[in-house]
Structures are given as C-alpha cells and as structure tokens.
Amino acid sequence: MIDDIRVGSLIAYCSVKRGNKKTLIFIVFVLSLIFLNLVFLPSMIGGLSGLFTGFMQDYPYGDIVIEPTGDNTYINNADNVLKKVRAVEGVRAATKRVDVGASINHKQKVVGVTITGMLPIEEYDISRYPYIISEGDFLGDLSRDEIIIGAMIAGTGFGSEIYDNLGEVRPGALVDVTYSNGVKRTYKVKGIMEGTFEVVDLNALVHYKEIEDVYGLEGKEATSVVVRVSEQGTETFMKDKIREAGVNEQIFTWADKSESLIRQALQSMGAIDTMSKIVSLIVGAALVLIIIYINVLNRKKEIGILKAVGITPRSIVLSYAFLSTFYVCLGISAGLILYFTLMFYFQANPVVFYETMKISPTIDPVLLIQSIATMLTLSVIAGILPAWSVSKESILKAIWGR
Amino acid sequence: MIIVKDLKRCYGTGSTAVKALKGVSFEINKGEFVAIMGASGSGKTTLLRILALLDDATDGEYTIRGLKVSSLPESERSYYRLTQVGYIFQDYALINEMSAAENVYMLSMMEGRSKKESYATALEALDKVGLKGKHDRVPDELSGGEKQRVAIARAIAKKPDILFADEPCANLDTINSTQVLDVFKELNEKYGQTIVMVTHEPWHTDYVDRVITFKDGSLLSDEKQNQKVKLSSLGYGSCSTVINK
Ligand SMILES: Nc1ncnc2c1ncn2[C@@H]1O[C@H](COP(=O)(O)OP(=O)(O)OP(=O)(O)O)[C@@H](O)[C@H]1O
Ligand SMILES: [Mg+2]
Numbered sequence: 001m002i003d004d005i006r007v008g009s010l011i012a013y014c015s016v017k018r019g020n021k022k023t024l025i026f027i028v029f030v031l032s033l034i035f036l037n038l039v040f041l042p043s044m045i046g047g048l049s050g051l052f053t054g055f056m057q058d059y060p061y062g063d064i065v066i067e068p069t070g071d072n073t074y075i076n077n078a079d080n081v082l083k084k085v086r087a088v089e090g091v092r093a094a095t096k097r098v099d100v101g102a103s104i105n106h107k108q109k110v111v112g113v114t115i116t117g118m119l120p121i122e123e124y125d126i127s128r129y130p131y132i133i134s135e136g137d138f139l140g141d142l143s144r145d146e147i148i149i150g151a152m153i154a155g156t157g158f159g160s161e162i163y164d165n166l167g168e169v170r171p172g173a174l175v176d177v178t179y180s181n182g183v184k185r186t187y188k189v190k191g192i193m194e195g196t197f198e199v200v201d202l203n204a205l206v207h208y209k210e211i212e213d214v215y216g217l218e219g220k221e222a223t224s225v226v227v228r229v230s231e232q233g234t235e236t237f238m239k240d241k242i243r244e245a246g247v248n249e250q251i252f253t254w255a256d257k258s259e260s261l262i263r264q265a266l267q268s269m270g271a272i273d274t275m276s277k278i279v280s281l282i283v284g285a286a287l288v289l290i291i292i293y294i295n296v297l298n299r300k301k302e303i304g305i306l307k308a309v310g311i312t313p314r315s316i317v318l319s320y321a322f323l324s325t326f327y328v329c330l331g332i333s334a335g336l337i338l339y340f341t342l343m344f345y346f347q348a349n350p351v352v353f354y355e356t357m358k359i360s361p362t363i364d365p366v367l368l369i370q371s372i373a374t375m376l377t378l379s380v381i382a383g384i385l386p387a388w389s390v391s392k393e394s395i396l397k398a399i400w401g402r
Numbered sequence: 403m404i405i406v407k408d409l410k411r412c413y414g415t416g417s418t419a420v421k422a423l424k425g426v427s428f429e430i431n432k433g434e435f436v437a438i439m440g441a442s443g444s445g446k447t448t449l450l451r452i453l454a455l456l457d458d459a460t461d462g463e464y465t466i467r468g469l470k471v472s473s474l475p476e477s478e479r480s481y482y483r484l485t486q487v488g489y490i491f492q493d494y495a496l497i498n499e500m501s502a503a504e505n506v507y508m509l510s511m512m513e514g515r516s517k518k519e520s521y522a523t524a525l526e527a528l529d530k531v532g533l534k535g536k537h538d539r540v541p542d543e544l545s546g547g548e549k550q551r552v553a554i555a556r557a558i559a560k561k562p563d564i565l566f567a568d569e570p571c572a573n574l575d576t577i578n579s580t581q582v583l584d585v586f587k588e589l590n591e592k593y594g595q596t597i598v599m600v601t602h603e604p605w606h607t608d609y610v611d612r613v614i615t616f617k618d619g620s621l622l623s624d625e626k627q628n629q630k631v632k633l634s635s636l637g638y639g640s641c642s643t644v645i646n647k
Contacts, residue, residue, distance in 0.1 A: 310484025
C-alpha cells in the first residue's frame, strides 16, 4: 500500500508538473465557479434572513418576549410581570402590549388587521415604531381616538399593490374600526408607519387604553411583554435571569421566535435556499465528475501503459484521487478568493430592495466548511470512480482501444 | 525457460471470430535472442502479448520457468509483469509527463525500493542503453531511437527474465534501428538476456540466434541462425559515441 501511495503521488506529481498548464488553469477556474455557486447564494439569503431577524427585534419581539402560558389569551397580571422584569439587572426597558383582531373600514373599503394596543411613551425605548412614521405623527400619551396605520393598508407604501388597502388614507382621515368582539369605534388617522416589512406595514397601532376600554380589561392584561436588554448577545442569559426572578409565563428570545417565525413566514425563502444548495451540489458534483472523467479518458492509453508495465491498479486510482484532490484544492482556494472579494464588495455596496431594505450577505463559516468538505469528498469520488473503471478494463482495450 | 504448448487465441465469437493463433507450440531457452517473423496478420503481436501477460490465450498452456502463468490470478499477473517480464512497444509507450529517469524508476519504486535506490537503478539502465546525461529529458525532447531506448531501459531496469519487443524498430530509421538492435545485442551477449523480438526486416535476423516464422496463426518454420553481427565487430560502445555527438 505504501508503494502504491508513493508511485501514485509520483504519477500525480509528474502530471501536474509537466501537464498542460492551460488545462490546469481552466479546470481550476471552473471548479472555483462551482465552489462560488455553492456558497454565494446561501450567503445572500443568509443576509436576507439576518435582515428579517433584525425586524423581529425592532418590532414585534424586542430582545426577549414574554407570552401567556397555555391557552390563556392574556398575561393576567402584566404589571406584576413588568415589575419583576424591570428589577432584573441587565434589563434596559420593558413594556406591555395587547394584540387584537379587527377590521378597518374607509369609504367602503375594508381590510382585516392586527391592532396593537401600546403605551406610546414607553415604545420609544423599546421599538422602532415611533421612528418610522412616514406621514403625520406617532401616538402620544393622551391619544384616544387616534390610530396609526401601516403604509401597506393605507395604500401609500411599497407593497400596497399586493395587498388589500384602504385606498390612499392620509393623516387626518377618519376610519371605522370593528373589533373582534363587535365593538365599533371611529378613529382619526394620526400617522402612517412604514417599516417596509409586512409584519409592520399591514398592522395598526392604538393606545393601550383603547383596547382596555373596548375589551373591558382591568388595565393589567397583555398579550405580550416586550423586553430590551442592555447588552446585545446576553438574551439567553437574561431569559434565565427573568425566569429566576419569578416570571412563570413563556419566555422567548428574539432568536427563538424568529427561528420558528422565519421558518413559517419565510418558508419559501428557506425552500429556495435549500433547493439552491441541492441544485448547486448536484450541478457541482456532476461538473467535477465530468471534468475529472474527461481528464481520465484522455489518459486512458496512459493508464493501459502503466498497467502493462506492472504499475498496480491501486496506484493508478490513487494517482487520480491525488490529482483531482489537488485540482479541487486549487479550485476551492481560487473560489474563496472570488467569494471574499464578492462578499466585501456586497457588504460595502448592499443590494437594495424596496428602496430601504439593504441586504448585505453574511459570511457563514459553517457553510464554508460544509462546502469545502463537500467539494473535497466529491473530488475523491470523482477521481477514483472513472480511474477505477478504466483501470478495470483490459490492458489491450485501454491501450489499443479494442 | 519458456514452454508454449498448443496455444490458441480467438478474437470475437460466432461468424466474425478470427483465429489469430491456431495452436502453436515451441520452447525458448535461457539466453536466446529470438526473432519472430511472418506476414502481416499472421499472429505475431497476438502471441507476444500473451507471452508478456498483456492478453489471455483462449486455449493452451504457457509456462515460464516451470510456473504455469496462464492460470495466475490478475494480481499475481500484475506482479509478474512488474518483476519478471519486460515489454517493449512499437510506439515506445512512454509516459509523456515523466522524464526518462522517472519513466524508469517508477517501476523500481513500485517494487518497494527506496527512491534513491530506484533512481540509481534507473540511471544505470539508462547508461546501459547509451542515454547517459539525458535522463532528465521528457519524451518530447528525445528522438525516436532515444525514446525507444528509454523504453528498453524501463524494461531492463528490473532485470527481467525475458524481454519482449514488438517491432521495436518499426518507427525508426536505419541509424536509430541499428542503435536499438545494438543495445539488444549487447544485453544478450554481455548479460545473457533472453530476448524475443517481432520484426519485419530481414536484415534484423543478422543479430539473432534463431528465427521463428509464422503463417496464418501457425508456425511455418523455426531455424537456427548464424549471428552475422558480432558485438566485437560493431559493438554498441562505438555506437554510443556516434549518438553522443
Ligand atoms: N483485438 C482484436 N480483435 C479482433 N481481431 C484481432 C484483434 N487483434 C488482432 N486481430 C486479428 O488477429 C490476427 C492476427 O493479428 P496480429 O496483430 O497478431 O498480427 P501481426 O502478425 O502482429 O501483424 P502485423 O505484422 O501487421 O503487426 C489478424 O487477422 C488481426 O486482424
Ligand atoms: Mg503486429
């Protein structure tokens, strides 16, 4: 076996050293593109889901979100929970919200929405809602008969074409809201919010007191308590601390939440990601195989000669495994250079969607390592299979073609 | 040392079958230099490939030094090709990406010798065929005769029991042919190398001890030959001075 390895590497070494350099460069170039194909799109999609998880933090979930246990609609003593949470060291801010279902009616147009009841002043420290008012103003502490509606349902923002909307509602307009319990209210539109994100732009906001009133609550209930921590990255740790502080409701970090949510809301995105990975893998595998196979076929006669003079088939097969591993290593190196060049370019110049959504790709080391391992495995198989099949042929056939 | 009994080789089956060898029997003794002649298609190459274990006989028996090689498993045949049999192809069959020395010493490495030892063996063999100083050249940088001599060096470096050569001079002009034949002559006379060579050229028989002639897959004649070319008279020492000029 050792002799096989020695001779195999000698054959591989000679064929790299004296082989056609143009062919080598071409093979390496194609392999680098295959590698790039394997890692580039997933990185862009990774950047996209990074963007979405950012939205999750900035709007519905904060860093940590506390939700009712079991079948309960509300956290019944939200104020108590808030008190405990705020006392935990490392918590920067916390607030309560109530989400309810409703329909909004404006000049015969009706859309269904989720209306979030919130405490406007507290939101300044919690979310980006107060900062994304594209027209009009955010709610104030005294806002009662006022509502903020998302740009997509107002019919003014990006995406309005896709969804049902109220047809260009502007601040100052009056809208009728019918809550899920049948109660009707009329509100003046105070502002339009635009987060270029469906979870935000398809919703509406009112003061917490409104919901309290409409649903006859006692002022302590909430569907969620949203928490922000002082230091990013400590969410999991803080989650445990909050639990230790005696909060018995369900506690999630934004990551817990967006994982399941992204999986649901971005299922298609995930599917594209997986599909593109599988497709690139298959295409990549086929290309690597074809390249090495052609290479082996070109040297069929050589393989026959080597066998005829007494070189063992095992050394011959090994030499091709070495050779293709070498090609693929060069290809991966070249691919990595291309990849990082592109990554740095796109991180400096993000792709912009909807004018405001900037997508810069994320570099995922796990993905890189996976792809490198995949390519290397492929190269060994691609090197061994064709060489093995040729070396099994009779010497006469390999050398003289019959 | 070689005993061939009723060897047959049939290509293909049914109506398209070609009987290339129709049962030939002969013996070759140690130290003989034998030429195999005969018209095109008479089965010379077919025989040589079978003797060198590159092909299988359809029927018949074949022993080298008492060992029945016709029935060996492939792995042992491979080992036999590597260690006992040298085969020289008409078109040299060198590995183009390897230098003369690499073409030769790869085989000693395969036999398990160290790189240094293998290299020394290769240089010795290349010296023997008059290629001193050209061991670093790749086949493209060598003349046809030189290439064929590298192929000879590759075949003899392992000190094989028998050397087979299938029309080794077919692609060479007279000068290059003479050089190659001189090398064979010297190997045969100085080192007692057994050589079986297929050839078309009548003047080649001046170098050999014995001429076996084939016709249509059967033996036509088997004659002792008076070697007309003597090593002392031509020698390949004088030849190599010609080469090195
Ligand atoms: N692989 C093969 N398949 C079918 N027929 C073959 C094959 N190889 C050789 N033959 C046939 O076998 C016969 C003997 O061929 P062989 O090559 O042994 O002749 P040869 O004496 O070496 O001729 P030449 O002097 O032209 O080299 C020929 O009729 C040839 O056509
Ligand atoms: Mg022939």
